[in-house]
Amino acid sequence: MSTRSSRCIVSLLLVLLCHGAAAALATRPAPNASLAATTNGTCRSRVEPFGYRCEEHTVTTEDGYILSLQRIPSGRAGESELGRSRKVPVLLQHGLMMDGLSWLMNSPNESLGFILADNGYDVWIANSRGTVYSSGHTTLSSADPAYWNWSWDELASNDLSAMLQYVYDQAGQQKVHYVGHSLGTLIALAALSDQQPHVGMLRSAGLLSPIAFLNKVSSPLALAAADVFLAEALYWLGIDEFDPTGDAVHKLVTDICKLPGVDCYDLMSAFTGDNCCLDSSSVQIFLSHEPQATSTKNMVHLAQMIRRGMIAKYDYGNANDNTKHYGQPTPPVYNVSAIPDGFPLFLSSGGRDSLSDVQDVQRLELQALKSHDKDKLTVQYLADYAHADFVFAGNAKERVYAPLMAFFRLQEK
Ligand SMILES: *[C@@H]1O[C@H](CO)[C@@H](O)[C@H](O)[C@H]1NC(C)=O
Ligand SMILES: *[C@@H]1O[C@H](CO)[C@@H](O)[C@H](O)[C@H]1NC(C)=O
Ligand SMILES: *[C@@H]1O[C@H](CO)[C@@H](O)[C@H](O)[C@H]1NC(C)=O
Ligand SMILES: *[C@@H]1O[C@H](CO)[C@@H](O)[C@H](O)[C@H]1NC(C)=O
Ligand SMILES: *[C@@H]1O[C@H](CO)[C@@H](O)[C@H](O)[C@H]1NC(C)=O
Numbered sequence: 001m002s003t004r005s006s007r008c009i010v011s012l013l014l015v016l017l018c019h020g021a022a023a024a025l026a027t028r029p030a031p032n033a034s035l036a037a038t039t040n041g042t043c044r045s046r047v048e049p050f051g052y053r054c055e056e057h058t059v060t061t062e063d064g065y066i067l068s069l070q071r072i073p074s075g076r077a078g079e080s081e082l083g084r085s086r087k088v089p090v091l092l093q094h095g096l097m098m099d100g101l102s103w104l105m106n107s108p109n110e111s112l113g114f115i116l117a118d119n120g121y122d123v124w125i126a127n128s129r130g131t132v133y134s135s136g137h138t139t140l141s142s143a144d145p146a147y148w149n150w151s152w153d154e155l156a157s158n159d160l161s162a163m164l165q166y167v168y169d170q171a172g173q174q175k176v177h178y179v180g181h182s183l184g185t186l187i188a189l190a191a192l193s194d195q196q197p198h199v200g201m202l203r204s205a206g207l208l209s210p211i212a213f214l215n216k217v218s219s220p221l222a223l224a225a226a227d228v229f230l231a232e233a234l235y236w237l238g239i240d241e242f243d244p245t246g247d248a249v250h251k252l253v254t255d256i257c258k259l260p261g262v263d264c265y266d267l268m269s270a271f272t273g274d275n276c277c278l279d280s281s282s283v284q285i286f287l288s289h290e291p292q293a294t295s296t297k298n299m300v301h302l303a304q305m306i307r308r309g310m311i312a313k314y315d316y317g318n319a320n321d322n323t324k325h326y327g328q329p330t331p332p333v334y335n336v337s338a339i340p341d342g343f344p345l346f347l348s349s350g351g352r353d354s355l356s357d358v359q360d361v362q363r364l365e366l367q368a369l370k371s372h373d374k375d376k377l378t379v380q381y382l383a384d385y386a387h388a389d390f391v392f393a394g395n396a397k398e399r400v401y402a403p404l405m406a407f408f409r410l411q412e413k
Helices: 003-010 033-037 042-050 100-104 112-118 152-168 185-192 197-201 219-230 233-237 247-258 265-273 281-288 297-309 321-328 359-366 396-411
Strands: 057-058 065-072 089-093 121-124 176-181 202-208 344-348 375-380
Touching: 003 112, 033 176, 042 057, 042 065, 042 100, 042 112, 042 219, 057 152, 065 100, 065 112, 065 152, 065 247, 089 112, 089 152, 089 185, 100 112, 100 121, 112 396, 152 176, 152 197, 152 297, 176 185, 176 396, 185 197, 185 202, 185 281, 197 202, 202 396, 219 247, 219 297, 344 359, 344 396, 375 396
Parallel strands: 089 121, 089 176, 176 202, 202 344, 344 375
Antiparallel strands: 057 065, 065 121
């Protein structure tokens, strides 16, 4: 199994752009996060070269994680500082094993981060804990097992609340539009379902390639990986950090690819579905920077969802441990129907997406959200789109981002 394959296959629920561009894949040196953030950070490397202003910010979560955020406060036209406090903030949340760069990988005319700035928004780009520019912690180092002791439950409760509060305050106490891709949609749905207090700072949410229910996932590779994780959870949890470039993951991939019925030949399509419209120049940028590490606990949590068909908190595997953490023998369920019916939601899904499967999305839209106010729920279906197209397609501006911004405007009246 080549390095290329192993790096691709493990991006269980995300964008795998490994088609064709394998040559670009050199082993990435272990980055010094604080050095990289100041010398090669996202602003410096990917925003300022295009003539946009960009600010690096950090925010500390309740449990001590130091997260970086990038802000693009104005568009290419470079409006004056005047009026900035009146701009509406938008927070962009990437998916699994990606980071904030996801929103900036295509040209400025094609990438959502730049497009929103050019359309008068105050753009804030999130980077989840564990990614290269958000690997700091007040007391732990990323070499400590305890640093990786979290799943998407904490991304929804702690990372999102800290970033939202920060953006809301910096923007002059203005409510924030949210855009999530893939795991970034689950984070928002979970926080909204729980009616966590910080969601009061949200104005609306745009969910691209929504992930809520995962039990119709059709990707054979994702299914096989989920089985391996659940069967060997104890072994995997001993590894703490799920580093897509590390040896343990390499072995996982090798094992999965030996299973009958799993075809590792076209990994990208096998995982995400057949993406229609990827921009090839962004593939190079992707390969030099992603996939990013996550926690093994997060992967096990996602595997639980794929195999159990529910959206619930992390399952510690037995009644005792669950009771210790949750005060009940089974993990609490996130009740998507409890999302306030009047909360503005924009859902965009693709017909060829093998991770955000059509049937799972229908269960979300038609069952879980069936009592949602019809004028607060905009649903878009793009028959030819797969998982990665929502962030990387050259035509996403016309197909997805223009309708998304039209929806935002309606919520600003
Ligand atoms: C990382 O870079 C920072 C800033 O230059 C430096 O202070 C620190 O010692 C470096 N850490 C390592 C592990 O090299
Ligand atoms: C900065 O980027 C250059 C070129 O991509 C790379 O060679 C260098 O190692 C990077 N430095 C850090 C600290 O990440
Ligand atoms: C990007 O859009 C601007 C404004 O619409 C246009 O002038 C420019 O030619 C476009 N650039 C590219 C590379 O398409
Ligand atoms: C992980 O956190 C839980 C509490 O959420 C704690 O019970 C457990 O001991 C922690 N494990 C490690 C390895 O830090
Ligand atoms: C979920 O929320 C809806 C709406 O508030 C409520 O009617 C339903 O009983 C809840 N379901 C569960 C299992 O709590």
